[in-house]
Amino acid sequence: MDAVRLFARHQQPLDPATQVPEETVCSRRYRPRQPHIYNDTEIGALLVATDTLSPLFTAAVWRTLIGLLAATGMRPGEACRIGVDDVDLDNAVIQILNTKFGKSRLVFLHPTTVTNLRHYLQVRLDHVPATTRACPMLLLNSRHTALDPNKLAVTFRKILAEAGITTIVGVRAPRLYDLRHTFAVATMLGWYDQDVDVQARLPLLSTWLGHVDPASTYWYLHAVPDLLAHAARRLETRDAAAGVQS
Template sequence: MNTLRENVADYLVMRRAMGFKAEGLAKLLMSFVGFCEARGVNHVTNDVALEWATAQIKVPVHDALFARRMDAVRLFARHQQALDPATQVPPETMCNRRYRAREPHIYSDTEVHALLAATDTLSPQFKAVTWRTLIGLLAATGMRPGEACRVSVDDVDLDNGVIQVLDTKFGKSRLVFLHPTTVTHVRRYLRVRHDQLPAATRACPMLFVNGRHTALDPDKLGITFRQLLAAAGIPTIAGRRPPRLHDLRHTFAVTTMLAWYDDGHDVQARLPLLSTWLGHVDPASTYWYLHAVPELLDQAVRRLETRDSVTVAGAQS
């Protein structure tokens, strides 16, 4: 009989063969395997799944982590139960602390400019230029930070104002079009990159490089970004999670939809366009913003009330 570790490894191979990205799932499941092995457990059971999902392993357990852990075990258990009847599939009712996405931090124009100015506090100078360009690109395009870190120099076509984003979070690729001012800043960064870095470093294919002359690590961006938040004087609002670099993406989506409302456009009809731009799997992922951000929900309610009042007035005339 295969061990639980072998079964999980086979499951991950199958997932990848089907075209799914499994990095995050693999980390969670291998953590679960280690937890089970330490207790002599070789099958998924509801009790051990719950014990692992609520255990503090390296980091404190919050609602989002609890939900991700339970979802990971449940995915594997559903597959494994067909092969091993002793496997238990944790029921949905076990997630009584089910994660609900918190309201993102929507940066004001003043805060974005403050972040850009705060990059001057970084050293060496090339790091400051790199972060200024990265923040500006994320704010102007709504790209994911991880996507920006994986953009290569060859993916950037400044003559046509386009960045090619390949093999994204859901295995999709897309084109992101740049405003002329963004093109100017990216072109300036490439010039500085060429002038300040040694020839061996310039050979790195990635657009953004760190102090070790290798590609920026998406998992380590938060360290520097927290320094910039402090330098920019952007506080954490009570009851909310701290502002994140990823929130620049949320800001782009929200400000785009607010602008559409202000211009009188049919936002519902335009959501698929924004969804495609952001690289979402479907418009439902983009529609989440209407519920997560009070300003958008308020605009949607106002639009609905206006439409209803016009309908009533027409019926009465």
């Protein structure tokens, strides 16, 4: 039934009369949760909403955290474990060490991200005493110790509310982790708009995100309607061209 549902979802944008079997029919014990894909307006609202946090250093930390997640697609836990020495702004790169599955990787930064990180590092220097016992992590809490990834949800709920991003009844509330999903989806949509071979580039995105293999990244194709519609249109165009040639 998983295969039938997947095929039906691909077919539905081409033929709206296609029926997709309910998830309750022969459902699996585990199903990935539907991610919330933030649009540009929502991401901007989240960044603005961090200004309401206090003290001011906390606001700067959260603005940097949300910006990093949106711009790089890294996991929140990875961002919390970045050390100041892991950030090389001269070469616009961050090294992420010993993350999920024991993997390490490099994440390259957009010039605007570099600019914002330089500003944050100056704010951090002004607020955190430069002693030999100072915490070496990049992102710190109000006590100047490392952010705890297990305690991010409470503050993020406040930011969501301030940004006016409400939860639809019966739908899971947007998460900080969904910024990672948003990055992946935006990247793939960009490839579709550029008319490049998304299938061939998936391994590149998988490496960037730190996935074990492209199969983990491929999940986005059937989890997000916009990507599904792009894939369906690509398939329809290819099949039409093949029909003309034959």
